Amino acid sequence: MKKVFFLLAVLILSSIVFAVSKWQNSHFSKTEKFPAPSETIVLNKGDKEEKEWKEQLEREEWINRLHKTAPDADWRSIDQQTRYMNLLRKSSNTRSNIDTLANGFLTGFWKERGSVNQSGRIVFADYDTSSNAIYAASDGGTIFKGSLNGSNWTPITDHFNISGIDYLAVLNQTSSPRIFVAAGKYCYFSDDDGTTWTTSTGINAVTSWGDIRKAAVLNQDNENIYLLIQEWDYTNWEEIISIYYSQNRGTSFSKLVSYSTNQMGSINQHDFWADRYQGNTLYYIQQDRVFKVQGNVTQQIGSIGALTNDRSMITGTNVGGNLTLYAYIDQDIYQSINGAASWIQKANVARNPFRQNSFAASYSNANAVFFGGVNCARSLNGFSSWEEVNQWYDYYGSISDKLHADIPAVIPFFDENGVAKIFICTDGGLYISDDNLQTVENLSLHGLNCSQYYDVYTYRAQPQYIYAGAQDQGFQRASQDTADILGFEQTVSGDYAHIVSSDSGASMWFVYPGFAAYNDDATTGNWDVSGDFDGRGNYWLPPLCEHPTIKSKVYMAGDDPNGGTGAFIYELTANLSGNNVSYNQLPADVQALTGGQISAFTYSPLDTDYWYALMDNGTMVYSTDNMSNWNVGGLNNGPEAHYFHGASIYASKAKFGRVIAAGSGYSNPGVWVSEDHGVTWEQMNSGLPQTLTFMIDATPDDSLIFAATEVGPYVFVAKDSMWYSMSSDAAPDQRYWSVEWINASKTVRFGTYGRGIWDFSFAQESDTTDTTSVNNLSGLNEQFHVYPNPAKDQLTVQSEQAKLRKVDIYDINGRVVTQIYPTENTTTINLSHLVKGTYFVHLHTQTEHSIQKIIKL
Template identity: 20%
Template sequence: MRRWQWAIVGALTLGAAGSYYSPQQVSSLLTSVEAEEEDEEDEDRRDRPDLAMLQEFNRTRDPATGTVPRERLIAARARAEALLSQQAAQRAVAGSLASASWTEKGPSNVGGRVRAILIDPADATGNTVWVGSVGGGLWKSTNATSATPTWVSVDGFMANLAITSLVYDPTNPDIMYLGTGEGYYNADAIRGLGIWKSTDHGVTWTQLASTSPSTSQDFYRVQRLAVQPSTGYVFAATRTGLFRSKDKGATWTAVLQPSGIRMADVKISANGTIFVGAGIFQTGGIYRSTDNGDTWTNLNTLAGSGLPTTGYSRIELACAPSDASRVYAIVTTTADVLMNIYMSKDGGTTWGTIRKPGGNSFDFTSGQGWYALAIGVSPTSPNTLYVGGLDLWITTNADTPQSGNPNSGATWTQTSIWYNPKTNSDYVHADHHAVAWVPTSSGTATKAFFASDGGIAYSANANSTTPTYGQRNTGLNITQFYALALHPSDVDYFLAGAQDNGTQRYTKTGGQVTTEATGGDGAFCFIDQNEPQFQFTAYVYAQYRRSTNSGAAFTNLNLSSSAGQFINPTDYDSRSNTLYGGWTVDRFFRLPNATTAAASAVSNVLLATGAGMVTHVTVSPNNQDRLFVGTEPDFSATTPGPGHLYRVDNAASTTPTVTLLYTAPAGLSISSVAVETGNDAHLLMTISNYSATEAKVLETKEGTNTGSATVAAATWTKRQGDLPDMPVRWAVFDPTNNKRAMLATELGVWSTDDLTAASPVWKPSSTGLANVRVDMLRIRASDQQVVAATHGRGLFTSDILKDQPLPVELTSFTGQMTSQGVALRWKTASEKNSLRFEVERAAKDQSFQLLTKVAAAGTTSVAHTYAHTDATVGTGLYYYRLRQVDQDGKTSYSPVVTVDIKPSSAPLLTGLYPNPFEQNFTLELREPMRGDILTTLTDMQGRLVFSATTQSPSRVLPVTVPATVKPGNYVLTVRAQGQQATRRVIHR
């Protein structure tokens, strides 16, 4: 196989406001270098998190600050939760896009990147475990050692947190902390949201205000947390130093801040000695404190310590729980390969090296020591430890003398092989981040969990040199999808491209259990909508895979291994079988007859000089060979320019025509464009950057204007409305109502029912869907199902559009209590194929029931007014809605009208005689009534048998019952002036 090595190059500029990177610095930060040759199949199984990070940084950073201000999601989350609570309290309008409910589709058998594991100290079996993922939030299992554990998401918003560390307070195990923000990258790409705390044993979590990014920039990226076992002091290793809290996180003090050195790790030995690994893409060292962090010693500079003094970078530490004097350190070089594994037997004063796993010339980190590095010591044996990089290695004799050498001659065994079949007992996903042994009060520790880019693995005989591993990802739905494809008719068949987990294939027989269609990083994917036996997946850049047998097998279709984006924006035209995607700066590619063509048939087209790199490609649903192409600024330039949106006509011909439609403000990237079905002029465009001043959503109805490639031909209207400041990644129109739209955002799905409003109202459409980053929305034409590809929680589906009607423009719907009951009135400005309105009512906490049907006007552009009076209500809160039915049987719902009928403070009815009565009786009212008085009789089955509306100038009202009313027991109801009274009467 081939292993990749890459170096992070470029300079880091530190300013008063924290880490800042100019565009040219960020662009040059990440340069990949091939270490050795391997076959293409093995290449597909390796991911490039550094390049995915760079692409994400460019797409989302705020041009005004040069950073990615993820702390703004806190405000967005608060607004989303308030709106969802409001919708629930007001019985969210059925049919409104905000009422969308989502069903989780998994995959239930594919993990995602996990960096933190916490085993419940109160569960000696090791079954209760929390894991922190980078894109899927915090999860808990109470049967984690089971072959098919049950995982539960602890908090939906935490899917937006890059969780890097989980610890508990030994002085009070109900107190737990988690740290956020991956800081191993040498760019400010993924900020965290500080430190979060639980005081109820992990049930609920709250952000520590003292670590909020709005309060302190020191906690943007928390690498590691540790709690002093005797004092409960909390230590946080962050990009700006080591911080200590003596008051359970209320306040923090910097206790170790070597000049400009970033902290990578902090560990505490059994006797309370604190060790810190300092240096991320820089030379820092191992620091030690024996007085709770008051004073520190740099052990690398300590005379005779045996530690290196130059040429090293990231350091990962481990303290042996069973021996307070035993400490281990994995040290990488500035080239991110393994330098040495060091061991101290005297509490860190002197160190020796341990023989390297695989021999002195072998690098078990595979050149990515900056990213994937793990170490864990057995809680019962100081000589048994795991190290993890690309794979896992174990030694059980770490302290083995080496003849003629003061250093250890430990023997190592490779225990996992990432490229083996997943059914093998030695298979564990590549790229390891954490090892967590299950503590034991007696005997030898044998159980351990392992966190990697593929989720969680477990071994019940972890102390063996031939351990058996099992994946523990069942239901741990933290897959990070970039894109998805829908089968035109098979509602159970999907393709979805995932970071580091290939392109997953959903089928009816598999349900939420998927199979890997193609490996490596998965990206854009397509199923031909006319001939679904033709399917396409993507690896990185312009490297694609093609299936001609409905996804049973794929072959390579590599157009270029360097052109395009890392996750390359692509679209496919099922009418012409043409594949389009990003190429080099200012260009896009096209591959005609992609179902059969060779890769050599690809050609590329110039958009315009200065267009930038392609970020989005959409094939027009209305016109074959018409494209809409979005771009981002050229970030290699000293001063990045704007992104653009272009229309390309005759895109598959030898003479395509390029028209500029929009030039974005400097630094902004076009993330998507939605095209109205039947109308290429109507476009909805989205921006993926944070920005406090620029709109994320824009609309035009001039998408077909003629123009040139250099002068924008369309005018745009901002449709940001009240949408929070967060990246917007995808947009879709409601196919039956172009006033309505749904957005894939950094915080779930948001929608509006009226784009035409001067300031559109956006609401979260997230019932059942975590507040997670959503990268793509697709709508299946055959049944209108909406599918969301989330970057951290897999796929979700919604049927919100399945029952949408042909348009009826409802201008008003009101309800008012009168003496005759609740008077409902509604008006329409226009109707199309409208058959009837069904009036439905629900009492508080009850479901809606049909009251009556009112014939509609059919198709008309003339305003119509409708009315119905509900004479069967009592006191209390009532909800009314209209179910509009069109002539094709499709339906939709109106907004809900609420009517609160309050009981009278004085009785409406003060007398009734005679009772029993034969044909006549008399009512005595508390006072003369103004307006109508409604008197009804209903039988014991609730059927109305008599109704009379009268007026009375006095308190006395005689009532005559028709002879047709049969003798029996009845309920008498009297309504007047918005009040009512009931009595049970007997008719003889």
């Protein structure tokens, strides 16, 4: 969800004077103040419903620009095929604790870091009466299983990310329940609780062009499944809307009917609804015409008389054997109580739906109807009138019983006792109601770990501070780096990215769709000053680069603020005394050289006069005089990079002149390397699949280069000149959006767009054998000692700086064989019960950890 540019309120503890500065006076509402946990700032969305569609389009444009492809390539389909091939290579979704990756070059430990309390978007959910379990599908593509009281959440598809889920149903079978999912261009089903997945057949045409727009299960006893699909007629060369149906619980589908959009309206004017629990009829709306579908027979049964070029939707309920239908046409709600023969116009709901599943009626009260946009509207009188369940900003003062903003789905269901209840999916997790949304309960307060992070940054001097920019769950901060999955504090609502710092995290800059903000002490508060883009930002979240030495300055890439052509770098300065951010446009127009916009840029840490920038059209420029002048590099001097869109650029800390460019790699190589500041380039994609690389980082000597990609984490081993997947059973199959190398702990930290933050910490080799580049990383966890090695009956472990709080010993298969909880810096462990072989010792202090390999004699 995208917020607009004004701060609405801050509630400070009553004992503190609420001092409002000049900037705050212009950005805070003086009439509305809301309680906000952890001093969360709540951004004022203004006319949010009106602006929501514009902002969604801006975000989609930004995402599509990053995923640049040839015209005939579909990046979503390419990525999903890669994920499915990876699934086939995996033996199971069980996890071991120690991983040996990259053809034996890496040995270490994957660990989930959080958040445990800031759930991201849930797009759909269903309830299985046989196991009394909820199945919830996240926007990040992971399905979770949990209890009806919001406890015991467990991801069941960490081994297989299902991108673009719009629908999920748990179908009762004789043996075990079947989980059915409709997602993007594909349908999948699993008969073993998510361990293995099979692709439904019969809808192959949509994989070339189109999308599954809606799915519905008709009558749980028969469990016929219908799909509403947007596809292409290659004979008549036009877009068509088709209905497919399955009579075998989604194993295969057959086309029922197709309509030309030239004659029957766009996909947004088509919708259907079916009663999940009874009956044999699917109700289908085309613009204002209503049809019933029984089996493979379609028949028009009514017309609403409100022809529109906007959006049409339909829902209904069957209470006591009496069918009630509701239709949405261009924000007006209509009702029929005679099987669609006639319709009565009710109220105007004053919003567009957030998604296709945002419109629903209760199974217990035919007059209870719900409509989700940014807020969720509730009517208990058949939409003669309606009210908000709550305002979006109420969430920040009462997270447990107020809906988060943005409502992808409202889902009525019956529990195991036949009691009608309702799931409400939001951008902040999953809710439930048993009284038709008169009250709601948040089921995602703990353990529904589907945080969606654009960027993650760790304070190097105090690594317990971890900062994260989230999708619609604000700017977040963790301040206690314990051994557990971390809880994060949301300091301000909204969408945040491009976290940069000139002093390694003591202070911080970041962007929001509309402004850049600076926090002088990043360990506390929200920010000190901010400044609106005022037309300068070419991207929804424009790229930033820290100033090499001055913490109060940052550089931002943008375009001409007056609406003209151009691609410029802006120097932003945080003026704490004046309480504002000033923008200084550097004179060089990079677009005049390349014809493109700057999509990523950085400087050489070995000589800060040297700067490098990637463009959105596959070109690259470099500067040798601190951005006073730019030169065109040789990146796009042939067809190999024609569809390359730069997303990340890395300047080596080890070799002056080495630059690595990463970005869209669907129709061309996705990673390139230059050894001469960008004058010439070579492909660097051996072992990397066709995908988008969001970000890269490296060890100080460039022996290992890490990539966060659409299809998982990757590492380039310089010794082998090859990319290797870092995916394993211990790490989730996800979009890995950010990556950073933390040298002090020899950990690579990834931020994912659906499963939060994940660390891979390297195991230390205690012998001197030069087997891999990993073993020779200098200063590897020097504060920890394990001796003797090899060991026979006893092993001593020691931490020089802090007391040990936990020690785990794993065998070569990742099983815990010994676990102790010391209270001192040094302790001795009995090994006499262990058989001879190789083991891994994982040592924890309050803030640090280390993994070291030992030999048991």
